[in-house]
Amino acid sequence: MSYSEKVIDHYSNPKNVGTLDKSKKNVGTGLVGAPECGDVMRLQIEVDDATGLIRDAKFKTFGCGSAIASSSLATEWLKGKTVDEALSIDNMDIVEELNLPPVKIHCSVLAEDAIKAAINDYRIKNNMEAIKFEGSVVH
């Protein structure tokens, strides 16, 4: 199997690798996957209190090239969106943008799950109810 140009680009020059201060109230952290499954993704958002926009997003991923690319792309898409807008990011958009083959769809699902987990973490910290997601693998 060969990788698309875009996957290779995100892999070689990942956007927004890093760590945000998870103790801050306006930072939401999502950690999904498991080492035994060969993939762990941590995605974080930092929300601007004044505007409600996602000011910064960071990720760290243990996984294949497609998983790394999916999370890198997700952080790019998250920046500048409101938290509600961020909820609309669908894993199939990632699949399409990165040209992922069917066996790599679960890597994009992981990214979507990480976004949702980060948003819920942010919501809980800010006294909002966690959103229940249908068929999600986030526990």
Add this chain to the structure above:
Amino acid sequence: MIKFPIYLDHNATTPCDPRVVEAMIPYFTDHFGNAASRNHPFGWQAEEAVDYAREQVAKLIGADPKEIIFTSGATEGDNLAIKGVFDMYASKGNHIITVNTEHKAVLDTCKHIEKLGGEVTYLSVKADGLIDLQELEAAIRPTTILIAIMYANNEVGVIQPVREISRIARKHGVLFFSDATQAVGKVPVDVIQDGLDLAAFTAHKMYGPKGVGALYVRRKNPRVKVTSQMDGGGHERGMRSGTLNVPGIVGFGKACELCRLEMESDNKRISALRDKLENALSQIEESYVNGSREHRLPHVSNISFKYVEGEGLMMGFNKEIAVSSGSACTSASLEPSYVLKALGLGDDLAHSSLRFGLGRFTTEEQIDYTIEQVTKTVNHLREMSPLWEMFKEGMDMDKIEWAHH
């Protein structure tokens, strides 16, 4: 000048040695006869070439040429040996002993035997990949007809104690079959001294062509027979029907001859390169060599780089360097290598493994480049690995509640 791309996957297959190809070519065009055609020179020439190759193959493993049955490869050899013994010795018993780190060609054949009413014991291995000889002996029953244990493992290169195994088999009057695919041509294999009753191997793992292999079937002390698994013209002493692949067999013979003559000097050079690679990559923090380093093929090194995932790792250099990984992300199944798991590795370490298989044409420049690239990529990926960060912060990862799929 480094020669690109760098091929370090010689346990999967090897390139044909140009000398092998040269020997084969006339048998496609000029000497194209059917070795079974007894009545004209085309047939005679082909038969002569096959006889010569049979000697070359036999000589490499210390066998008699009559004990060599040509097959299409090791998968067929494994099937023929196990199913053939199961059928032939049905009146004596129905129990087979094998090991859970065998190749699928052996394991799936054993599963098939179980469906046919046979009984199979799957021994486990120790952390170094070797079997426990006492466990083997204890597993033998009055109905045991065959011990099927590979000579050397294809993923970690670990060499089983074949001489001790054959001694136990002899003592109990049980036949010993070894899938010697990874060993023949790489390390000295001697059917007499090793006490093998049957052994399967294949040309494409030893610089010969794909699609041709052999099953060694002992003729004396004891005389072993297998029931053929394909019906037809009764070629190969009735054990394997089908027109012989003359060019392939000629190439196989030549490949065996080259291995016999060059094994010692090749191994000296290749094992020095392997050690250089392994020692350098072991310098990387949290890297682990998998399987016994002592009882091992000279050209293989299997290493786990903890906290990075194997396929992601290979992606860093796979345009230039070909290796393989035990990670599940490289396969259609979601399970990482069953061999590494049998050695007791956790799934996380199995996912993080790379297998380096060096070969006859590997150069020192290529190894130096590989060390550099692998080290660089491991570091690159660890910078983006959440697990690495947790490890560095001293977090106990077993305490985290992971969201398993």
